[in-house]
Structures are given as C-alpha cells and as structure tokens.
Amino acid sequence: MARNIGESLYEALPPKYSARVSSRPVTIVAQKEPMIAPTELVESNRIARGVSVSTGLIDLLNHLSHAKAVDQVEPGFFSAYVKRVASAPGAPPTLPAITADKYWTDDVSNDQLSYFNQMLGFLVALNLSHHYLGHYTKHARELFLSGTAATPINWFLSRREWEKSVRAGAINSCGCAMTTVGARALVEALEMMPERPAWAACLTPPKIDLKRLDKELATYEFDFFHSYLPQTRQHWAVAGSITPRDFGY
Secondary structure, X not given: OHHHHHXXXXXXXXXXXXXXXXXXXXXXXXXXXXXXXXXXEEEOOEEEEEEEEEHHHHHHHHHHHHHHHHOOOOOOHHHHHHHHHHOOOOOOOOOOOOOOHHHHOHHHHHHHHHHHHHHHHHHHHHHHHHHHOOHHHHHHHHHOOOOOOOOOHHHOOOHHHHHHHHHHHXXXXXXXXXXOHXXXXXXXXXXXXXXXXXXXXXXXXXXXXXXXXXHHHHHHHHHHHOOOOHHHHHHOOOOOOOOHHHHOO
8 A cells, every 4th residue: 555655646746756756656664663764776777766664654654543543432542542652662552452343443444544545645745755856865965974774864854845845745645635634643643742752753853843734734735625725825935835736736
C-alpha cells in the first residue's frame, strides 16, 4: 500500500516536478524505528530520487490510525496510546489488547484505513517535494556529516523551505483525493507528547509550531477543494510558492 501511495502521488505531479523524481518513489527499509527521508539511489546507472520509509513508521502510522478510529467509540483511547508512544525511545509499542468487537467494526476499520492513507500520503508527498523543490540537493552534504546514517533533513530546512514543502505536500496529497485529516491527526499526536522521541525529527522540524501547522493544513485543504477561492488566494500569492495551478487544478 505504501508503494502504491507513492506511485499515485507521482502520477498526480505536473511534468516539471515528476521529471525530477522516480516513478516508483517509495522504498521500504526493514527498520523497527520510525523513519522517512528523501533519498537518492542508483538504479541501472541512473539516480532514482525518492523516499525511504521504514517498516517501523508503517507500524506506527497503522497503530495511530487504529487508535484514532477507536477513539470514536472509546474517547481517550487515542491520547492513551500516544502517551505510550512518547515514552518509547525506539520501536513504537503495539496497541493494548483490542479483541473486543467494538474495535473491529466496519466503521472503525474504514476509518483506520483512511487515516493511514492520509498520514502516509502526506508524509511521502512532503518528502518527495524536497527533491523537486531543490531542498535535498542543497542540504545533501549536511545530511551525512555525522557518519553513514543520515540526519533528518528537517534539522537543516529553513522555515521558508519547510513551509513550501508543507504546501506542496498538502496539494499533492489532496490531488490524490486524500484530505489532510490524517496528517492533522498525526500533528495532534505529536502535540500531545510532552517530549517527542528522537525519531519525531523525521516527521517535522523539532521546534515547529504544531498549532500553526494544523491550521495551515486545514487551509490548504480548504483552498484546494474549494477551487482556489479568490478570498483565499493570498495564501498562494508567495513568490516561488506552489499553487494548485502548478498541479493542473
């Protein structure tokens, strides 16, 4: 599913952006700790620019999505699970015992799938944008200064670079019929954590204003699905910024 989401995001990009990334952009890495990062791989003597996603991140998003869906029938379930995640320094903990039928209704399962697709879709789109916006090329040397393991690119992005990627990621995922509800649930989870685990730096810059990020995501979704309304055009009127028109909308 993660690979399919990546391919859908690629197909939704305009040619001037898709030409700079791989048509199969998602690579799965067997790693228990959550991780997502823009990467460059050599395939058939060509550089393939895409996004690496760890199995640990897929597990985390799956658990968070289920917890958020269960929260509709058992309020407080989501926040309780987020507290467990915040206290785990490495691999995300599994959900508590959820064998009761109320945790596996069709509504809960459908909500879980929607949250998961939206969370992962936004994160992949966000990291994919670092390639076609030039952020990866600009910061590539810094990413590997500490050794063989790459430092999250979010440590090096300027505020403007981060905001442009958030905007591009939101528009790209909305173009694949994914709303920002899941991404905002992920932001909500990060905001609940009194101290974020080290791996959270691969999701957002460490000192980002999460309340502002939540509002930005809601605004970009509104603008996109309301056909670029004149009264909200000011949100896109930034020199060099990404607009729905760049994506053919």
